[in-house]
Amino acid sequence: MARLEVDAVTKIFGASVRAVDGLSFAVADREFVFLLGPSGAGKTTTLRMIAGLEQPSDGRVLIDGRDMTWAAPRDRNVAMVYDRNSLYPHLSAYENMAYPLRLRRTPGAELDARVKRVAEILRIGELLDRAPRQLSGGQQQRVAIGRMLVRDAGLYLMDEPISHLDAKLRSHMRLEFKKLQSEFAATILYVSHDQLEAMTMADRIIVVDHGAIQQIGAPREIFQRPANRFVAGFVGEPAMNFLACEVRADGGKIAAAGDGFSLPLCAEHAAALSAVARTPKAFEIGLRPQHLAIAGNGAEDGDERESGIGGTIYAVETLGSATVFDVSVGQTVIRVQANQDALPNRAFRINDPVRIRVDTRRLHLFDRESGRAAIHPSLSRESGRLAVLGA
Numbered sequence: 001m002a003r004l005e006v007d008a009v010t011k012i013f014g015a016s017v018r019a020v021d022g023l024s025f026a027v028a029d030r031e032f033v034f035l036l037g038p039s040g041a042g043k044t045t046t047l048r049m050i051a052g053l054e055q056p057s058d059g060r061v062l063i064d065g066r067d068m069t070w071a072a073p074r075d076r077n078v079a080m081v082y083d084r085n086s087l088y089p090h091l092s093a094y095e096n097m098a099y100p101l102r103l104r105r106t107p108g109a110e111l112d113a114r115v116k117r118v119a120e121i122l123r124i125g126e127l128l129d130r131a132p133r134q135l136s137g138g139q140q141q142r143v144a145i146g147r148m149l150v151r152d153a154g155l156y157l158m159d160e161p162i163s164h165l166d167a168k169l170r171s172h173m174r175l176e177f178k179k180l181q182s183e184f185a186a187t188i189l190y191v192s193h194d195q196l197e198a199m200t201m202a203d204r205i206i207v208v209d210h211g212a213i214q215q216i217g218a219p220r221e222i223f224q225r226p227a228n229r230f231v232a233g234f235v236g237e238p239a240m241n242f243l244a245c246e247v248r249a250d251g252g253k254i255a256a257a258g259d260g261f262s263l264p265l266c267a268e269h270a271a272a273l274s275a276v277a278r279t280p281k282a283f284e285i286g287l288r289p290q291h292l293a294i295a296g297n298g299a300e301d302g303d304e305r306e307s308g309i310g311g312t313i314y315a316v317e318t319l320g321s322a323t324v325f326d327v328s329v330g331q332t333v334i335r336v337q338a339n340q341d342a343l344p345n346r347a348f349r350i351n352d353p354v355r356i357r358v359d360t361r362r363l364h365l366f367d368r369e370s371g372r373a374a375i376h377p378s379l380s381r382e383s384g385r386l387a388v389l390g391a
């Protein structure tokens with residue numbers, strides 16, 4: 001059990017590489033927090049400063065309220081998963097995992113029980129007698145994870161521990177990490193660039209880019225109310241669609257209008273943006289592929305046809321339970337994800353003309369200059385009308 005505070009931590013490498021830039025956040029006792037961001041965002045450097053493997057250029061690291069900024073790694077009661085290459089080649093998997101417990105003179109029965117319990121979770125119970133060279137890469141990685149988990153540390157730091165495992169094992173490990181955390185009453189800070197891992201495991205997610213925090217929130221909040229365009233584009237699969245637009249008063253209604261489309265805003269959004277509409281300003285609409293629907297524009301598709309032509313099918317990708325359509329609209333390609341049971345009863349082929357239907361209550365709007373969110377999807381139950389992207 002432990003509480004972590006990272007207070008205005010900065011790390012500058014050499015003369016000018018600002019890897020971490022004034023990062024501040026806290027992880028509560030027994031909380032599972034993700035540091036999520038793209039490659040080079042400063043995640044590993046942050047983790048290494050918390051573990052004591054790297055010294056900050058500025059700021060403080062506090063564990064359970066004590067300033068640990070300059071403490072040696074072994075004095076921090078922190079366990080970190082290292083790369084599988086750090087396994088001792090001459091020791092068996094069992095002895096590799098038992099090593100941290102032997103260092104702490106853990107009684108034999110307890111040591112044995114902990115190693116076997118963790119090995120079972122990691123599905124390596126049958127492999128404990130083998131040396132690392134007799135194990136596959138994925139199995140070695142699991143021994144490395146096991147070596148960290150057997151320790152009764154206050155704070156566990158994990159740097160992409162399962163990214164090299166195959167998809168099935170990753171999905172198993174996601175569930176197991178979550179169970180382990182509550183069983184061990186552990187505080188975990190987990191670094192990843194994989195938004196699916198973060199969405200499924202985290203209590204809270206800290207999204208970082210260029211060494212700075214972009215947003216902190218629960219997974220749902222990050223997905224539903226991204227604070228800026230970066231977070232909106234980084235979280236969610238398939239990624240959010242963005243379309244340049246202006247917000248303007250259009251025949252008494254307020255609409256977000258761009259190249260070949262004009263979307264009337266719902267009452268809540270229109271009220272929020274009424275001042276903006278008087279002096280048109282550059283925005284970007286954000287549309288989640290899951291919130292869009294697709295319809296043909298032939299006579300059999302009904303009277304919505306009058307609402308205009310959206311675009312043409314550029315590509316179709318079938319994902320089993322869903323189909324993703326790439327639709328060319330002007331110069332842009334918009335992705336639409338439709339669940340199999342929500343698909344119109346007809347086949348779509350490349351170059352078929354189609355319409356993209358948008359529930360305008362689910363719009364995101366970002367200031368094009370600052371990237372900051374101007375509106376989030378409406379939470380009201382007002383029955384919004386389906387608008388159609390098109391001319």
Ligand SMILES: Nc1ncnc2c1ncn2[C@@H]1O[C@H](COP(=O)(O)OP(=O)(O)OP(=O)(O)O)[C@@H](O)[C@H]1O
Pocket residue numbers: 013014017018019037038039040041042043044045046193
């Ligand atoms: N020892 C170092 N010397 C100089 N620059 C470094 C050093 N370590 C990291 N950097 C730089 O600091 C930045 C952040 O690196 P870091 O490894 O923390 O990112 P990351 O978010 O963990 O990325 P990844 O997901 O690719 O591991 C990068 O631009 C990297 O090149």
